[in-house]
Amino acid sequence: DGGIxxxxxxxxxxxxxxxxxxCEQNLNHDAMYWYRQDPGQGLRLIYYSQIVNxxxxxxxxxxxxxxxxxxxxxxxxxxxxQKNPTAFYLCASKVGLDTGELFFxxxxxxxxx
Amino acid sequence: xxxxxxxxxPLSVPEGAIASLxxxxxDRVSQSFFWYRQYSGKSPELIMSxxxxxxxxxxxxxxxxxxxxxxxxxxxxxxxxxxxxxYLCALEITGTASKLTFGTxxxxxxxx
Numbered sequence: 001d002g003g004i005x006x007x008x009x010x011x012x013x014x015x016x017x018x019x020x021x022x023c024e025q026n027l028n029h030d031a032m033y034w035y036r037q038d039p040g041q042g043l044r045l046i047y048y049s050q051i052v053n054x055x056x057x058x059x060x061x062x063x064x065x066x067x068x069x070x071x072x073x074x075x076x077x078x079x080x081x082q083k084n085p086t087a088f089y090l091c092a093s094k095v096g097l098d099t100g101e102l103f104f105x106x107x108x109x110x111x112x113x
Numbered sequence: 114x115x116x117x118x119x120x121x122x123p124l125s126v127p128e129g130a131i132a133s134l135x136x137x138x139x140d141r142v143s144q145s146f147f148w149y150r151q152y153s154g155k156s157p158e159l160i161m162s163x164x165x166x167x168x169x170x171x172x173x174x175x176x177x178x179x180x181x182x183x184x185x186x187x188x189x190x191x192x193x194x195x196x197x198x199x200y201l202c203a204l205e206i207t208g209t210a211s212k213l214t215f216g217t218x219x220x221x222x223x224x225x
Contacts, residue, residue: 033213
């Protein structure tokens with residue numbers, strides 16, 4: 001079945017450690033996105049990519065990094081520079097640049113101790 | 114003013130009633146509008162999309178868009194307990210490389 005796979009679903013890390021969240025899609029979608037969700041704050045865009053080897057900062061990119069070496073993969077690294085990394089991270093994709101229907105993975109919940 | 118505003122709720126409706134969820138936005142060039150449903154601890158799933166003024170119906174769901182007044186709403190007829198979730202309004206702003214901007218969501222509770 002086609003879909004978006006995020007891993008791990010739950011992750012605990014010590015403060016000051018970098019952590020990488022995986023996102024893989026087999027939908028053949030061009031565009032991929034990372035959102036962060038905190039309680040009561042909705043979804044906020046971290047990074048997005050419209051094509052392989054290219055990505056742009058979203059609204060809250062500080063302390064995060066991404067890569068897009070393959071169309072199927074868009075990993076997110078939460079660096080030690082991110083001051084409040086504990087959150088629910090959602091990866092999403094959509095088929096083209098002109099349509100708005102976003103498909104989400106199941107999410108990764110990161111807790112920094 | 115936030116770009117997308119929703120009442121956080123909770124909105125409580127009895128089973129079988131109509132639930133009305135509202136969303137206002139501040140940008141005048143938004144072209145596409147979406148309603149997502151999110152169960153607690155899960156990822157959002159698309160319920161409805163609407164691109165032009167008026168109503169769009171899909172089963173028990175009706176999305177209404179009024180660009181002049183800058184609001185979009187979602188009606189859920191014959192509400193069921195399984196409809197209890199948070200409903201996120203999202204819009205796509207023209208010229209922003211297809212990014213979606215989300216509201217904070219309205220929590221709906223359907224009571225027995």
